[in-house]
Amino acid sequence: xxxxxxxxxxxxxxxxxxxxxxxxxxxxxxxxxxxxxxxxxxxxxxxxxxxxxxxxxxxxxxxxxxxxxxxxxxxxxxxxxxxxxxxxxxxxxxxxxxxxxxxxxxxxxxxxxxxxxxxxxxxxxxxxxxxxxxxxxxxxxxxxxxxxxxxxxxxxxxxxxxxxxxxxxxxxxxxxxxxxxxxxxxxxxxxxxxxxxxxxxxxxxxxxxxxxxxxxxxxxxxxxxxxxxxxxxxxxxxxxxxxxxxxxxxxxxxxxxxxxxxxxxxxxxxxxxxxxxxxxxxxxxxxxxxxxxxxxxxxxxxxxxxxxxxxxxxxxxxxxxxxxxxxxxxxxxxxxxxxxxxxxxxxxxxxxxxxxxxxxxxxxxxxxxxxxxxxxxxxxxxxxxxxxxxxxxxxxxxxxxxxxxxxxxxxxxxxxxxxxxxxxxx
Amino acid sequence: xxxxxxxxxxxxxxxxxxxxxxxxxxxxxxxxxxxxxxxxxxxxxxxxxxxxxxxxxxxxxxxxxxxxxxxxxxxxxxxxxxxxxxxxxxxxxxxxxxxxxxxxxxxxxxxxxxxxxxxxxxxxxxxxxxxxxxxxxxxxxxxxxxxxxxxxxxxxxxxxxxxxxxxxxxxxxxxxxxxxxxxxxxxxxxxxxxxxxxxxxxxxxxxxxxxxxxxxxxxxxxxxxxxxxxxxxxxxxxxxxxxxxxxxxxxxxxxxxxxxxxxxxxxxxxxxxxxxxxxxxxxxxxxxxxxxxxxxxxxxxxxxxxxxxxxxxxxxxxxxxxxxxxxxxxxxxxxxxxxxxxxxxxxxxxxxxxxxxxxxxxxxxxxxxxxxxxxxxxxxxxxxxxxxxxxxxxxxxxxxxxxxxxxxxxxxxxxxxxxxxxxxxxxxxxxxxxxxxxxxxxxxxxxxxxxxxxx
Numbered sequence: 081x082x083x084x085x086x087x088x089x090x091x092x093x094x095x096x097x098x099x100x101x102x103x104x105x106x107x108x109x110x111x112x113x114x115x116x117x118x119x120x121x122x123x124x125x126x127x128x129x130x131x132x133x134x135x136x137x138x139x140x141x142x143x144x145x146x147x148x149x150x151x152x153x154x155x156x157x158x159x160x161x162x163x164x165x166x167x168x169x170x171x172x173x174x175x176x177x178x179x180x181x182x183x184x185x186x187x188x189x190x191x192x193x194x195x196x197x198x199x200x201x202x203x204x205x206x207x208x209x210x211x212x213x214x215x216x217x218x219x220x221x222x223x224x225x226x227x228x229x230x231x232x233x234x235x236x237x238x239x240x241x242x243x244x245x246x247x248x249x250x251x252x253x254x255x256x257x258x259x260x261x262x263x264x265x266x267x268x269x270x271x272x273x274x275x276x277x278x279x280x281x282x283x284x285x286x287x288x289x290x291x292x293x294x295x296x297x298x299x300x301x302x303x304x305x306x307x308x309x310x311x312x313x314x315x316x317x318x319x320x321x322x323x324x325x326x327x328x329x330x331x332x333x334x335x336x337x338x339x340x341x342x343x344x345x346x347x348x349x350x351x352x353x354x355x356x357x358x359x360x361x362x363x364x365x366x367x368x369x370x371x372x373x374x375x376x377x378x379x380x381x382x383x384x385x386x387x388x389x390x391x392x393x394x395x396x397x398x399x400x401x402x403x404x405x406x407x408x409x410x411x412x413x414x415x416x417x418x419x420x421x422x423x424x425x426x427x428x429x430x431x432x433x434x435x436x437x438x439x440x441x442x443x444x445x446x447x448x449x450x451x452x453x454x455x456x457x458x459x460x461x462x463x464x465x466x467x468x469x470x471x472x473x474x475x476x477x478x479x480x481x482x483x484x485x486x487x488x489x490x491x492x493x494x495x496x497x498x499x500x501x502x503x504x505x506x
Numbered sequence: 507x508x509x510x511x512x513x514x515x516x517x518x519x520x521x522x523x524x525x526x527x528x529x530x531x532x533x534x535x536x537x538x539x540x541x542x543x544x545x546x547x548x549x550x551x552x553x554x555x556x557x558x559x560x561x562x563x564x565x566x567x568x569x570x571x572x573x574x575x576x577x578x579x580x581x582x583x584x585x586x587x588x589x590x591x592x593x594x595x596x597x598x599x600x601x602x603x604x605x606x607x608x609x610x611x612x613x614x615x616x617x618x619x620x621x622x623x624x625x626x627x628x629x630x631x632x633x634x635x636x637x638x639x640x641x642x643x644x645x646x647x648x649x650x651x652x653x654x655x656x657x658x659x660x661x662x663x664x665x666x667x668x669x670x671x672x673x674x675x676x677x678x679x680x681x682x683x684x685x686x687x688x689x690x691x692x693x694x695x696x697x698x699x700x701x702x703x704x705x706x707x708x709x710x711x712x713x714x715x716x717x718x719x720x721x722x723x724x725x726x727x728x729x730x731x732x733x734x735x736x737x738x739x740x741x742x743x744x745x746x747x748x749x750x751x752x753x754x755x756x757x758x759x760x761x762x763x764x765x766x767x768x769x770x771x772x773x774x775x776x777x778x779x780x781x782x783x784x785x786x787x788x789x790x791x792x793x794x795x796x797x798x799x800x801x802x803x804x805x806x807x808x809x810x811x812x813x814x815x816x817x818x819x820x821x822x823x824x825x826x827x828x829x830x831x832x833x834x835x836x837x838x839x840x841x842x843x844x845x846x847x848x849x850x851x852x853x854x855x856x857x858x859x860x861x862x863x864x865x866x867x868x869x870x871x872x873x874x875x876x877x878x879x880x881x882x883x884x885x886x887x888x889x890x891x892x893x894x895x896x897x898x899x900x901x902x903x904x905x906x907x908x909x910x911x912x913x914x915x916x917x918x919x920x921x922x923x924x925x926x927x928x929x930x931x932x933x934x935x936x937x938x939x940x941x942x943x944x945x946x947x948x949x950x951x952x953x954x955x956x957x958x959x960x961x
Contacts, residue, residue, distance in 0.1 A: 149831040151901060153773070169899040171831050181897035206899035257832075 134213040138248035147173040147255040159194040162186040181206045191224035195471035198222040221265030226400045227475040228483035230457040235366040235399035245278045263461045272315040285385040287311040294377040297418035299336040352393040361436030366402035373413030406490045438502045441495035451491035585628035592961040593619045601952035603943040661699040667713030667741035668762045670805040681916045682930045682954045683783045686885040687820040687843040693721025713741045720766045724777040732774030734766030753810040762803040786943035789908035793900045797825025809858040812851035819844040837891030845883030852876045867922035875920040884911045909937040928956040
């Protein structure tokens with residue numbers, strides 16, 4: 081074994097020792113209490129609003145009530161120009177607590193539409209430094225692409241159950257100017273506050289990935305322009321490009337290192353490879369079609385870089401295309417995604433991947449956790465989802481029922497199928 | 507000798523002004539009777555100002571004559587005269603705050619204005635004045651029927667009767683720039699008509715008029731900004747001790763108001779500008795307004811001997827009808843401010859008579875008239891409501907706003923009737939510097955040196 085390889089294995093051992101991949105090692109929720117606002121552009125101290133914590137907001141055992149108040153002219157503009165990110169003044173009332181002067185805007189990719197608006201609510205936009213229950217913003221997910229409405233929450237719940245960082249979510253009834261708009265998801269936004277909460281690091285670098293072109297981990301060259309196009313910095317925006325984007329450029333440069341041993345050592349210094357493989361494994365379990373191993377390249381994730389280790393990790397986002405298939409190949413995306421292919425070739429990383437899938441499947445099967453979870457979530461939204469809305473619903477009630485039945489069946493059969501497939505791949 | 511081309515424009519103007527002032531022949535002309543002065547001017551070499559002054563006098567007719575009064579003046583018969591006016595001013599400005607489009611923080615501004623004024627048959631006054639470099643060149647263009655002192659009627663384009671400082675002529679300002687409230691909250695010029703006069707032994711003066719809009723001061727070019735439609739303006743002033751022959755004789759107290767609907771009750775952003783004396787923005791009023799605009803003004807002026815004291819308070823409110831997120835009314839957008847200023851003529855001239863005719867002009871055994879002054883002022887933007895958390899939302903009830911408190915120290919040097927040199931030292935203090943021209947610090951200094959030539 082070469083010196084490099086030995087060092088890399090030692091490093092790897094430290095990494096997996098520091099971060100387990102099982103339910104038992106799930107993250108310490110108390111990190112939340114260490115919330116630190118780190119947005120560089122804000123000189124104001126975060127000002128908390130609302131006596132309760134965000135834990136109440138994302139309590140997924142209850143159906144919350146959210147009311148938005150928007151000037152009639154602004155609402156017409158919001159609907160007419162739903163493809164644009166136009167921040168619009170509004171008041172929001174969440175479970176009876178009113179917050180004035182927030183900004184809302186249309187959001188989403190394929191889910192954007194003028195009827196059931198997907199919305200981002202920004203507490204800080206018009207009142208710099210303001211936080212609501214520790215949050216700078218929340219997302220009101222319209223579930224436009226999910227007939228069953230629960231896929232997104234179910235998938236994120238699996239991530240969190242497995243100890244991975246993922247946004248918290250709950251359901252709500254949304255009213256717009258006192259008119260019922262349907263069942264929405266209250267989704268925790270991934271922002272610098274979130275990364276600080278989840279990692280305990282107050283000054284990490286957070287990037288939102290934007291799909292601009294087919295990208296599977298290739299080296300995009302020595303310049304920063306293409307990286308800046310797909311990785312939007314969510315903090316530290318004023319730092320020089322070399323400091324902000326240099327480590328990302330170097331990551332994907334090293335990602336294309338031909339020598340496996342060197343690859344493992346170098347990429348391992350820039351990317352939390354075990355965490356990456358765990359994320360891929362959970363994504364494989366939930367069968368997400370538009371995530372890290374998406375049908376058209378990587379999509380729907382955030383990249384976080386620790387200021388202490390300079391190592392990156394992945395935060396999942398928008399998993400509403402999960403649980404679509406009751407069968408799937410564990411090696412889906414292997415040919416396509418460079419990072420996955422190179423990592424899968426490393427025995428230690430392959431083991432982590434397979435272990436994580438198996439552990440996730442066993443967690444889902446234990447006491448019928450996945451099916452119970454589906455039943456619980458459906459019970460919350462079933463009745464309100466059947467209430468009339470001012471727009472024609474995207475999906476019929478029959479489609480909802482069919483998809484819920486599909487999910488229940490999937491919960492019963494898919495975990496064992498995956499366990500069997502893992503056994504065949506070892 | 508330094509070639510003129512190596513001097514800054516301001517310095518070149520100063521040299522030209524100095525040459526004009528110390529020219530023995532023209533200096534003498536200032537004190538000669540008009541006819542003799544005209545003859546002297548005609549005898550001078552045809553260069554520069556003297557040539558232009560002499561030219562109109564050539565075609566003499568029996569019922570018309572040309573005289574040099576305060577200005578070159580054409581007299582027609584007994585009661586008709588046309589005076590030719592011109593003004594050139596030149597500023598050299600420096601500031602700790604960045605001045606836009608000028609990296610070395612220096613900006614030279616030259617403005618040239620020409621015009622005619624006069625009277626017709628003893629019944630009408632008129633004035634036509636034009637800037638030579640401006641997108642909106644026409645200044646005052648009006649005629650005033652003045653047969654009766656108690657009731658006069660004026661029509662055309664002129665300043666709305668509001669604000670003492672705004673209605674002070676540009677050549678007679680105590681400081682290089684008008685007060686912030688006069689520059690930004692008073693209406694300024696517009697087309698319209700008004701009735702005005704003086705009654706009760708001229709103790710009471712009044713002006714009341716109707717105007718097409720509410721003046722140019724609150725009408726930026728940005729089409730999103732709304733301004734007043736048809737505007738009613740009323741101003742009343744009282745000199746309660748006018749007949750008393752005491753030092754209080756000159757004391758003037760006045761009130762004024764304007765009222766107008768904003769752009770046909772359309773929704774828009776306020777046209778009121780929040781700028782420092784050097785025209786640097788310190789607040790952007792991006793809130794939706796709809797409804798009525800009202801101004802209230804209060805003014806005091808007192809000029810005992812060489813001292814001049816002035817103070818004003820102006821408040822402007824723009825309604826925000828149906829502009830909340832629930833389509834209900836918000837508290838009005840508010841702009842308000844005040845100033846207090848004082849000047850002293852160190853060379854003894856009486857302020858009420860004006861300092862533009864020094865007792866001992868420069869170059870004729872004197873130094874001209876020298877005056878020092880100081881002005882304290884503040885202008886504030888925000889909302890009438892203050893009882894909630896402020897927000898920059900265009901539909902917030904409480905607007906965070908901003909304010910500029912300015913202290914100006916000034917020296918005015920009137921060399922003679924035509925030339926005035928002003929130096930102002932200005933200290934701005936912005937309440938929320940993050941919105942201002944210099945976000946790193948709330949307080950900054952500016953300097954202005956102005957040369958003004960008035961014919």
